[in-house]
Amino acid sequence: MNYMHDGNDNRHIIEADRNHVWHHLSQHKQYETVDPPIMVEGKGLRLWDIKGREYLDAVSGGVWTVNVGYGRVSIADAVRDQLVKLNYFAGSAGSVGAALFSERLIEKMPGMSRVYYANSGSEANEKVFKMVRQISARHHGGRKWKILFRERDYHGTTLGTLAACGQPQRSADYGPFPPGFVEVPHCLEYRNQYPDAPDYGLAAANAIEEVILREGPDTIGAICLEPITAGGGVITPPVGYWPRVQEICKKYNILLHIDEVVCGIGRTGRWFGYQNYDIKPDFVTVAKGVASGYAAISCMITTEAVFDLFKDSPDDPLNYFRDISTFGGCLSGPVAALENMRIIEDEELLENTRVMGERFMTGLNGLMAKHPVIGDVRGKGLFCGAELVKDRITKEPMDEKLVQAVVKQCMSDGVIIGMTNRSLPGMNNTLCFSPALSINDDETNQIIDTLDKALTSVFG
Ligand SMILES: Cc1ncc(COP(=O)(O)O)c(C=O)c1O
Numbered sequence: 001m002n003y004m005h006d007g008n009d010n011r012h013i014i015e016a017d018r019n020h021v022w023h024h025l026s027q028h029k030q031y032e033t034v035d036p037p038i039m040v041e042g043k044g045l046r047l048w049d050i051k052g053r054e055y056l057d058a059v060s061g062g063v064w065t066v067n068v069g070y071g072r073v074s075i076a077d078a079v080r081d082q083l084v085k086l087n088y089f090a091g092s093a094g095s096v097g098a099a100l101f102s103e104r105l106i107e108k109m110p111g112m113s114r115v116y117y118a119n120s121g122s123e124a125n126e127k128v129f130k131m132v133r134q135i136s137a138r139h140h141g142g143r144k145w146k147i148l149f150r151e152r153d154y155h156g157t158t159l160g161t162l163a164a165c166g167q168p169q170r171s172a173d174y175g176p177f178p179p180g181f182v183e184v185p186h187c188l189e190y191r192n193q194y195p196d197a198p199d200y201g202l203a204a205a206n207a208i209e210e211v212i213l214r215e216g217p218d219t220i221g222a223i224c225l226e227p228i229t230a231g232g233g234v235i236t237p238p239v240g241y242w243p244r245v246q247e248i249c250k251k252y253n254i255l256l257h258i259d260e261v262v263c264g265i266g267r268t269g270r271w272f273g274y275q276n277y278d279i280k281p282d283f284v285t286v287a288k289g290v291a292s293g294y295a296a297i298s299c300m301i302t303t304e305a306v307f308d309l310f311k312d313s314p315d316d317p318l319n320y321f322r323d324i325s326t327f328g329g330c331l332s333g334p335v336a337a338l339e340n341m342r343i344i345e346d347e348e349l350l351e352n353t354r355v356m357g358e359r360f361m362t363g364l365n366g367l368m369a370k371h372p373v374i375g376d377v378r379g380k381g382l383f384c385g386a387e388l389v390k391d392r393i394t395k396e397p398m399d400e401k402l403v404q405a406v407v408k409q410c411m412s413d414g415v416i417i418g419m420t421n422r423s424l425p426g427m428n429n430t431l432c433f434s435p436a437l438s439i440n441d442d443e444t445n446q447i448i449d450t451l452d453k454a455l456t457s458v459f460g
Pocket residue numbers: 063119120121122123125154155156157226230231259260261262287288
């Protein structure tokens with residue numbers, strides 16, 4: 001791949017970026033002395049920056065998004081064809097792509113039946129929160145208005161979703177937040193909060209019930225959970241956790257909202273993360289991998305039972321979901337999502353995710369046997385994490401700066417990996433891996449070998 005502007009052009013672009021662009025999630029002081037990163041081209045898992053440096057991307061666009069890899073001409077063609085035919089009409093009307101994609105999506109989600117389009121993960125989650133509040137107002141006489149969320153989970157960047165944020169470093173300074181969001185404990189067995197309990201999974205789920213009883217079951221309308229916590233440290237659920245959570249929701253008539261923004265559309269080797277655990281959700285939200293970043297699209301998916309709650313009194317002018325997402329009506333999103341789904345099916349990428357995910361975990365386990373700094377490895381499919389500690393016995397978290405040094409070393413050796421970033425004070429110590437679902441053996445080996453070298457260079 002050979003993407004290079006003329007040298008003067010590059011300098012102009014870098015300076016324009018330095019002078020005018022405010023990068024996401026970045027402290028900008030550093031860019032007064034070093035050039036900001038600018039990515040210009042990608043193919044498969046390979047990526048090139050503006051200086052012509054090549055990288056292997058082990059994090060699918062930085063934030064587990066580009067599930068089918070870069071440079072998919074067929075998705076670009078589908079988007080182009082749609083845009084020249086009709087680029088936009090508000091979501092109060094339907095479109096061919098939206099109808100067909102919702103049908104394909106629902107085929108893969110037994111029990112679900114309705115798709116509401118939006119354009120980011122945060123926004124899709126906000127839709128659920130608003131629906132829960134409206135159900136409370138219209139069907140529970142104002143009761144069941146609170147929403148539970150879990151320590152270490154993340155659901156978005158808006159004030160509503162930050163109110164449901166289990167990562168204090170994400171929400172710090174941005175309050176006050178809307179009331180009615182209540183935290184339940186995390187379920188990371190490696191950091192067991194219940195050492196005396198015989199069954200960690202049950203204990204972690206029962207901790208949710210304790211919060212429900214403390215708050216009053218009649219006040220709780222829904223619980224929002226990631227099937228596997230992503231940015232909070234790649235937390236795979238302990239055995240026995242999900243069946244008990246499901247039971248608790250049923251017992252107290254609490255709607256279960258599964259945030260599949262990261263896990264959805266193949267990341268864990270199944271279409272949805274929740275399908276690994278036999279969960280029956282009332283709401284599912286998906287975003288990042290839906291169109292692999294080729295278009296901005298997110299979906300809020302729910303059941304016919306929930307849908308019915310919003311059309312039972314047609315004579316009441318306020319009795320429907322009074323919400324719109326302007327760009328949720330962009331017609332490029334659903335056609336990109338349809339083609340993205342076709343690629344996953346035709347190239348058997350779910351199968352590849354399961355097979356390569358196991359190889360990836362074998363690689364990480366091999367590194368754990370060699371590097372005492374790795375305290376725990378966790379993952380499902382191509383969604384993996386390695387938690388770094390100072391001491392395996394005490395499990396004292398590794399200094400964030402040293403974890404960053406590993407990420408930096410990999411980057412300078414041409415492999416982009418991630419880490420928990422500004423999430424939990426003192427606990428930003430988990431390396432994250434989420435390569436495209438099309439990864440092959442050579443690419444897997446390159447990531448593991450580069451990480452091996454970086455761990456040796458930082459920790460000896
Ligand atoms: C689990 C989860 N939910 C929601 C979001 C928010 O998605 P978006 O950034 O598209 O608003 C994210 C983003 O990283 C996420 O990881």
